[in-house]
Amino acid sequence: MADELSVLADKGREPEKITIIRMCFARSGPPIWLAHLDLMRTFERSIRRAALPIAYTRGFNPRPQLSFALPLGVGLATEDDYVDLTMLEPIDPRSAVDRLNLFLPPGLKVLTAGVVSAKDPSLMSLIQAAEYLLEGHGISTAAKRIAGLPQDRPWLVEKKQKGNMVTVDIRPLLMDMHDESPDRLFIQVKAGSKSNLRPKLFLEALVRLGDFDPLAAADTEITRTKLLIADGFGGLKSPLPRPSAF
Amino acid sequence: MAAVNVPRYVLQSVVKPARYVGGEWGSVHKDLSADNQVRTRFAFCFPDTYEVGMSNLALQILYDLLNKRQDTWCERCFMPWTDMAEQMRRLGLPLYSLESYTPLRAFDFVGFTLQYELAYTNVLSMLDLGGIPLLSADRKGDDPLVIAGGPVTYNIEPMADFFDLVIIGEGEEVLPELLDLYDANRSLASRNRREFLRLATRIEGVYVPAFYHVSYHPDGTVAAIQPSEPGLPARIRKRIIRDLDRVDFPLAGIVPSTEIIHDRIFLELFRGCPRGCRFCQAGMIYRPVREKSADLLIDQALAIERSTGYDELGLLSLSTSDYSELAKLTDGLLCNLAPRQISLSLPSLRLDSFSLELMEKASKTRKSGLTFAPEAGTQRLRDVINKNITEDDLLAAMRLAFLGGWKGAKLYFMLGLPTETMDDVEGIADLTRKIEALYNELPKSQRPRRLEMTVSTALFVPKPFTPFQWAAQATPQQLDERVRRLRTLLRSRSVKYQWHDTDTSRLEAILARGDRRLGPVILDAWRRGAQFDAWQEHFQMRIWLDALQAAGLDPDFYTVRERSEDEVFPWSHIDIGVSRPYLLSEYRRAQLAQTTPQCRDACSFCGAESFEGGICIGR
Numbered sequence: 026m027a028d029e030l031s032v033l034a035d036k037g038r039e040p041e042k043i044t045i046i047r048m049c050f051a052r053s054g055p056p057i058w059l060a061h062l063d064l065m066r067t068f069e070r071s072i073r074r075a076a077l078p079i080a081y082t083r084g085f086n087p088r089p090q091l092s093f094a095l096p097l098g099v100g101l102a103t104e105d106d107y108v109d110l111t112m113l114e115p116i117d118p119r120s121a122v123d124r125l126n127l128f129l130p131p132g133l134k135v136l137t138a139g140v141v142s143a144k145d146p147s148l149m150s151l152i153q154a155a156e157y158l159l160e161g162h163g164i165s166t167a168a169k170r171i172a173g174l175p176q177d178r179p180w181l182v183e184k185k186q187k188g189n190m191v192t193v194d195i196r197p198l199l200m201d202m203h204d205e206s207p208d209r210l211f212i213q214v215k216a217g218s219k220s221n222l223r224p225k226l227f228l229e230a231l232v233r234l235g236d237f238d239p240l241a242a243a244d245t246e247i248t249r250t251k252l253l254i255a256d257g258f259g260g261l262k263s264p265l266p267r268p269s270a271f
Numbered sequence: 272m273a274a275v276n277v278p279r280y281v282l283q284s285v286v287k288p289a290r291y292v293g294g295e296w297g298s299v300h301k302d303l304s305a306d307n308q309v310r311t312r313f314a315f316c317f318p319d320t321y322e323v324g325m326s327n328l329a330l331q332i333l334y335d336l337l338n339k340r341q342d343t344w345c346e347r348c349f350m351p352w353t354d355m356a357e358q359m360r361r362l363g364l365p366l367y368s369l370e371s372y373t374p375l376r377a378f379d380f381v382g383f384t385l386q387y388e389l390a391y392t393n394v395l396s397m398l399d400l401g402g403i404p405l406l407s408a409d410r411k412g413d414d415p416l417v418i419a420g421g422p423v424t425y426n427i428e429p430m431a432d433f434f435d436l437v438i439i440g441e442g443e444e445v446l447p448e449l450l451d452l453y454d455a456n457r458s459l460a461s462r463n464r465r466e467f468l469r470l471a472t473r474i475e476g477v478y479v480p481a482f483y484h485v486s487y488h489p490d491g492t493v494a495a496i497q498p499s500e501p502g503l504p505a506r507i508r509k510r511i512i513r514d515l516d517r518v519d520f521p522l523a524g525i526v527p528s529t530e531i532i533h534d535r536i537f538l539e540l541f542r543g544c545p546r547g548c549r550f551c552q553a554g555m556i557y558r559p560v561r562e563k564s565a566d567l568l569i570d571q572a573l574a575i576e577r578s579t580g581y582d583e584l585g586l587l588s589l590s591t592s593d594y595s596e597l598a599k600l601t602d603g604l605l606c607n608l609a610p611r612q613i614s615l616s617l618p619s620l621r622l623d624s625f626s627l628e629l630m631e632k633a634s635k636t637r638k639s640g641l642t643f644a645p646e647a648g649t650q651r652l653r654d655v656i657n658k659n660i661t662e663d664d665l666l667a668a669m670r671l672a673f674l675g676g677w678k679g680a681k682l683y684f685m686l687g688l689p690t691e692t693m694d695d696v697e698g699i700a701d702l703t704r705k706i707e708a709l710y711n712e713l714p715k716s717q718r719p720r721r722l723e724m725t726v727s728t729a730l731f732v733p734k735p736f737t738p739f740q741w742a743a744q745a746t747p748q749q750l751d752e753r754v755r756r757l758r759t760l761l762r763s764r765s766v767k768y769q770w771h772d773t774d775t776s777r778l779e780a781i782l783a784r785g786d787r788r789l790g791p792v793i794l795d796a797w798r799r800g801a802q803f804d805a806w807q808e809h810f811q812m813r814i815w816l817d818a819l820q821a822a823g824l825d826p827d828f829y830t831v832r833e834r835s836e837d838e839v840f841p842w843s844h845i846d847i848g849v850s851r852p853y854l855l856s857e858y859r860r861a862q863l864a865q866t867t868p869q870c871r872d873a874c875s876f877c878g879a880e881s882f883e884g885g886i887c888i889g890r
């Protein structure tokens with residue numbers, strides 16, 4: 026099997042055969058502590074172990090051609106993340122998923138995959154919004170407090186930007202929020218290369234403006250539950266249409 | 272014992288939390304239910320950070336070897352960085368293994384691999400964080416057996432108080448026998464630790480420090496080292512693998528998810544070194560040279576690449592240019608690896624046209640840096656240390672390098688070598704100037720546009736089991752003077768000069784040739800806050816000097832004192848095969864600047880022939 030799939034890069038790429046496979050993956054357990062670069066490296070090595078016919082970047086230091094939708098912060102779990110793999114030849118997405126899952130370390134799992142057009146803009150540029158589940162002690166009360174602040178009052182928090190601390194208003198970046206229980210809060214936020222709200226910054230706003238206990242904030246489990254792209258009609262949709270039985 | 276649960280906010284607050292969670296590809300998890308037969312739990316401990324420890328081949332080899340046993344589960348444990356250690360202490364979290372998060376004290380064996388002396392205080396930190404009594408004498412039946420192996424253990428005397436048992440030689444040979452013995456005498460081991468340790472001394476290569484008594488002369492030198500009971504061997508002989516082709520090598524290692532220092536596949540070409548440089552401890556303790564065959568190495572490289580997914584492969588040995596099948600090996604690797612997008616990273620090779628060509632082939636696009644270790648600045652001093660490299664060799668190599676497009680090289684030297692004078696120090700600058708002149712004489716079209724040389728000097732540390740074990744280390748004053756001289760002489764736009772901190776090398780010298788009286792000093796220094804001594808940002812010589820003084824010991828006794836020819840060394844009861852008379856004759860030859868041929872050219876009957884293996888066979 027391994028040898029059937031392994032492709033000699035020297036064969037070069039034949040443009041008409043290049044296929045982009047978009048994979049939807051989840052992470053939980055130990056891998057949540059990986060930084061984005063670590064996660065990339067882990068995917069690269071897993072793909073090599075799985076001997077998928079991945080294309081390599083050109084230049085000094087050829088790397089498997091992967092592009093991730095949106096970096097995941099250290100400590101974050103995800104149920105719905107995306108990576109595009111450039112393959113040198115057409116390959117059945119389902120068998121690529123099955124094969125890669127055999128070689129990913131525990132805690133990383135590909136859920137589904139599909140072929141996307143090689144002419145599409147990059148995955149990262151498509152991302153518009155993300156949804157997170159925040160599980161922390163007393164988080165919903167804090168959320169109600171900041172939601173109850175006067176409409177014209179900005180939610181100012183400090184963040185590091187290019188080495189400097191800057192103050193930003195995150196209120197416009199929050200699209201939706203609802204609680205499920207006193208300790209479980211869902212938020213939908215702007216995400217992507219244009220405007221992006223990191224959930225840790227939101228937690229900080231809860232601490233500063235909603236009287237959320239800092240220790241509870243540091244202990245809050247964060248799970249990305251959805252990544253969304255524009256559907257072309259002013260709405261949002263998943264980067265991959267979800268097949269029913271897969 | 273329950274698994275340790277590290278609160279999320281702790282991991283959230285420390286640098287590089289991925290170090291503390293495990294779960295990497297290739298890490299081994301075993302089922303502990305009754306029918307699964309795991310009876311012995313072994314914690315493999317590396318007394319430095321995850322990134323350093325995971326780069327160590329011994330860890331990968333022994334992890335693989337131990338986990339192939341059905342009755343044993345070997346897990347890993349590293350020294351947490353100070354931020355994590357602080358949090359663990361604050362919260363009372365014990366140090367735990369990365370596989371099952373089991374507290375260190377719940378293991379049967381806690382085994383340290385010791386690669387450098389400056390990790391000693393970290394051993395104490397790990398034991399302490401793990402809730403294990405620091406002193407061997409204080410441990411009871413249900414405490415783990417705390418053992419050690421690795422190059423530093425050939426003179427483990429300064430750490431003798433802390434280890435129950437020490438392995439002298441190659442772990443692949445000794446550990447299986449030790450684990451068999453433990454499995455057969457499990458209840459004895461917990462009922463009567465001492466009896467079990469006594470039994471273990473029957474295994475060749477096992478050293479139990481507590482069974483040996485050391486007496487001292489009034490001047491502080493060792494008078495005698497004697498077994499404290501009849502029936503113990505007077506000398507402990509190192510164990511080695513005779514045929515490396517026939518011993519397991521991990522074909523599916525652990526692949527870290529987070530970046531480590533040497534993040535690649537390692538192929539071990541051979542153990543030992545034929546050269547016989549007189550300052551080099553590794554060159555003596557690993558004798559004789561034992562090579563693996565090129566065919567086997569190529570097969571193993573391919574298997575490891577498939578199972579790990581690494582895209583870089585490195586060659587490991589003490590002197591790769593001396594590998595007898597180097598051309599066959601590198602040809603085989605290059606033609607198999609290139610199509611699979613794997614790069615071959617080459618260690619520093621002896622520079623000749625073969626190796627330059629090889630470097631061209633290995634790095635298709637980028638020129639990797641060249642490094643050279645002439646070690647000394649004059650031919651006389653190179654003869655003293657038996658470093659078989661001449662000025663002509665070096666200039667010829669640099670010429671080839673310039674013609675091949677290299678901008679320069681990094682040259683490594685040692686300062687404070689035995690018999691060194693200011694002439695030898697100036698020789699380093701002369702040599703560098705000759706390289707500059709060589710560059711300037713080349714027509715512009717044939718040389719790179721700029722010249723970039725780096726000269727790096729480190730302070731010589733005399734090590735046990737080398738011909739220089741008798742020699743004095745240079746004093747800090749002598750060293751400062753020599754470094755200052757070089758700084759003035761090496762002022763040039765195309766030469767960068769780097770020198771190493773002398774205090775680190777002084778401490779290394781104290782610990783390397785130290786005796787058991789240093790045990791309390793290490794403990795005291797650790798209590799005063801010494802840890803991560805190998806890390807510049809943590810190292811504090813003051814602490815060590817205070818601890819030595821408190822114990823009434825003079826650092827100069829260990830560093831700058833030349834030993835008399837008949838001095839009993841603290842490590843005299845350890846037998847590495849290479850004989851003391853041989854080392855002494857080498858020391859004498861050094862003083863006369865007489866060289867000794869390397870093993871391949873002529874055997875000097877150093878004593879390693881007694882292992883009846885490797886390069887000594889067929890002579």
Ligand code: SF4
Pocket residue numbers: 558559560869870873874875876877878879880886887
């Ligand atoms: S016995 Fe001879 S060949 Fe063997 S290691 Fe010693 S010098 Fe080298």
